[in-house]
Amino acid sequence: MTMAKNRFRGPGVCACVALLACAPFVAAGIVAAEAPVIPQYGPDKHEGVSSCDGSTCHGSAAPRNDRNVRQDEVLIWSEEDRHSQRAYKVLLNRDSKRISKNLGRKKPPHQDDLCLDCHADNPPPDKRRTENGAFRVEDGVGCEGCHGGAERWLRPHDSGISHAKNVELGMYPTDEPVARTRLCLSCHLGDRKKFVDHRLMGAGHPRQSFEVALFSILQPYHWEPDDDYTARGKQAPSDVKLWAIGQAVAVDEVLDAMLDDNRNTLGLFPELVLYDCQACHHGIDKTRRWRPRASTGLGPGVVRLNDSNFLMLVQALQLIDPASAKALRADLKKLHQGASEGRGDPKAIARKIRANLAQLLPKMEKWRVDAKALRALSKNVLADALGGEYADYAGSEQAAMAIQTIVYGYYAEELIDDDVYDGLEQRELTKLLDSVADPDKFNPDNAKKAFRALEAKLRGK
Ligand code: HEC
Ligand code: HEC
Ligand code: HEC
Ligand code: HEC
Known part of the structure; x- marks a missing residue:
């Protein structure tokens, strides 16, 4: 698990190490009076990965970058990121069944909120856009599991509005170090609503360990903190500061x-x-x-x-x-x-x-x-x-x-x-x-x- 110099492991992409090193620090009040709500608990409907997947949106087969962002995020996520279907699929395997049985759970793990809360984007039923199969819990930790339910920002974010406006409309500020770490840790350690305790460990759940700078790289990056990134008002701290x-x-x-x-x-x-x-x-x-x-x-x-x-x-x-x-x-x-x-x-x-x-x-x-x-x-x-x-x-x-x-x-x-x-x-x-x-x-x-x-x-x- 050593740290690749090239953190953009999307297909056919060159390293952008220098850009990372020189990205300016953007001063912002990330210790907001009220912390942003973790996406799973937010007020907005989750529209599902399929609503991000358009070929001119985030479903491109190769990086396009004609709209500031890579646009092949869905591909990187589904092929290289464990949060995609894999996070959900492990709930179907023998290890998961054994954990569940050892705990005496009534539902199988892939239908048990205890597991789904961390192994998928699992908002309450009334916060899912289920028409035409848009939202599927089987997609695992989908885009909105980190970026927030897109009900209010899905359309506007497509038309060049500012990052701050997106956040106002319910997008989760994944660029902010405090907010990002809290988000990751809500599953990689747990929070007040979900937690891997020693009973779960004793039943066979793997031990948790986490470090946000390294795990962001291992995810791997489907974003590029380049000049336009910071110009759009997003934070790009150095790895050591993020650490x-x-x-x-x-x-x-x-x-x-x-x-x-x-x-x-x-x-x-x-x-x-x-x-x-x-x-x-x-x-x-x-x-x-x-x-x-x-x-x-x-x-x-x-x-x-x-x-x-x-x-x-x-x-x-x-x-x-x-x-x-x-x-x-x-x-x-x-x-x-x-x-x-x-x-x-x-x-x-x-x-x-x-x-x-x-x-x-x-x-x-x-x-x-x-x-x-x-x-x-x-x-x-x-x-x-x-x-x-x-x-x-x-x-x-x-x-x-x-x-x-x-x-x-x-x-x-x-x-x-x-x-x-x-x-x-x-x-x-x-x-x-x-x-x-x-x-x-x-x-x-x-x-x-x-x-x-x-x-x-x-x-x-
Ligand atoms: C608080 C969040 C949380 C809960 C609750 C949780 N898990 Fe996990 N689980 C994780 C995370 C995070 C990992 C990845 C750990 C790592 O690799 O660092 C993981 C890993 C696993 C793995 C190993 C995956 C692999 O790729 O080999 C299995 C199996 C598993 N969990 C099953 C379950 C089952 C079954 C339940 C419910 C009984 C459950 N988990 C509940 C967060 C959670
Ligand atoms: C495990 C959490 C996680 C998941 C799942 C996730 N992302 Fe991200 N995403 C991040 C983080 C962290 C960043 C970097 C911080 C930022 O730019 O806000 C990011 C950044 C982005 C960016 C911003 C790029 C820029 O230049 O502004 C886009 C676009 C994006 N993700 C799209 C997606 C799409 C589409 C999916 C689903 C296929 C997805 N993400 C799934 C965590 C996640
Ligand atoms: C909704 C819950 C959830 C959130 C939020 C989440 N993760 Fe995860 N993450 C998981 C689960 C579950 C796994 C295990 C998937 C598997 O291996 O089956 C995982 C696996 C990973 C892995 C692979 C670990 C390994 O052992 O190879 C990395 C890296 C990772 N997450 C980074 C992040 C980062 C960085 C963030 C925050 C931006 C984040 N995660 C947010 C649930 C989550
Ligand atoms: C205070 C001592 C103590 C600490 C600290 C502790 N455990 Fe345990 N652990 C136990 C005991 C006692 C058992 C039950 C052993 C038995 O039933 O035979 C156990 C059982 C387990 C089992 C099941 C082993 C088996 O053979 O079925 C696992 C896995 C486990 N612990 C993981 C962990 C992890 C991971 C941590 C740290 C996050 C941890 N434990 C911290 C005492 C501890």
Whole structure:
């Protein structure tokens, strides 16, 4: 899963890396007083993928770009994007049937809202344009599952109205980092209405992991943040900035789950999904995985929170607002001690961290990720990796995803050339990603070795 230099993997398209690097940051109030409503819960009817699919609209067989956008979005989505029919189709397979049976569900998974809420665009029945088979839940996570029910904007958006006007008519602002991350996480972590809890995991659902910059690339892009994109008033932050804001949103969502009484308990126990899976799930006899981690203040033999997003956010804040990074480190330690050892009031800490984050977001949006910032970020992340801070699997996994985005940033900022980038991608980055590929085989010492090899290659660049 290394990061392709060419993120537009649509058929026959050339790389537009330079455009990504120089896209200006558009200042906008993305911490809107009221957050935009996630498409599934919005007030508008969903018109169905078939209403986007016209050959002069988004259903072209090749990129046309004669109307600002590529126009082959439907093709990229249906052939390369797992959100298309595949997200729905997996609900018909044996794994899904087993999960459903283990949970004692009455309906089969492809008819069960529990599953459809994330594996398809699944608005309520009265919010679907079903005439002539326009809307089909079988289409999976269709266009409107991310872009919002098109009832009010379908016609107008076709006639050159501004992006802001589209958003006013109910289009979801997928370009805004906070809104995008919240949207993705509504399925890739869950929200107040849908959630993959430990019961679902225990029944066989795969573990969730997410990082918005990398996952946007892996989706892959069916959009091009070029000059006209920003001229139309859309935001095109650099990958590293998207990563940083994405970590803040992820921390906010994790804290929301911890504070939500419908999600934070499982019988007598706290909800285990919020903890580090490998704190419990590893062999007893052979593995001796425990390593001290300064930031937790915890000793051996306790279940630790999955703090991977917090660890990354601390790194971003270290460069954006060092005093806040220090405060977050202190609060995280208290959160750990509350959640693992019953000391203090972890809910009060969770609320405090969320309030601080709301204050910090505008600062994060103004962050300029220049060469100096990239160098400092990679130095700090790698120092923590070598210091043992990412000894837990989830921490190493997030750090490895971050390093991938940072190394790509080095390339985009021309701190390393094509040859160096290709070499890193073939060797050091691949080794690092291999070291976190399988949680069951994770060994913190191997991961550390891989981080060290990268550190040696990036030193002085
Ligand atoms: C909160 C959202 C959410 C809910 C609820 C949910 N899933 Fe998922 N599911 C996901 C996401 C996101 C992935 C992809 C994880 C990844 O690869 O990072 C996934 C992956 C899967 C996979 C593996 C897919 C593959 O390509 O191999 C199966 C099988 C699955 N889910 C079945 C189910 C079933 C059955 C239900 C209902 C009982 C369900 N899911 C409920 C979000 C959800
Ligand atoms: C999983 C979420 C997701 C799905 C599903 C999805 N998109 Fe997108 N789309 C995005 C994101 C993220 C962007 C980039 C941000 C933006 O431009 O708003 C985007 C951008 C776009 C753009 C804007 C390009 C520009 O230059 O302004 C178009 C057009 C588009 N998508 C069409 C579609 C169509 C058509 C479908 C269905 C075939 C679809 N999308 C499905 C997430 C999604
Ligand atoms: C409505 C729910 C939903 C939303 C919203 C959503 N996803 Fe997904 N996503 C899924 C499901 C379900 C899968 C698993 C599909 C499969 O493999 O069968 C998935 C899979 C993926 C994968 C493939 C993961 C892998 O293991 O290969 C990527 C990448 C991804 N999503 C990125 C995104 C991004 C980026 C966003 C936000 C712009 C987003 N998703 C929004 C439900 C969603
Ligand atoms: C506090 C300890 C703890 C944590 C943390 C934890 N689990 Fe579990 N897990 C358990 C226990 C206990 C069981 C039940 C084992 C049994 O029934 O034999 C279980 C069962 C499972 C199973 C079913 C295994 C089987 O063989 O059927 C899966 C899969 C699973 N957990 C995944 C996860 C994932 C993914 C995470 C992290 C997001 C996680 N667990 C976090 C304790 C934990």
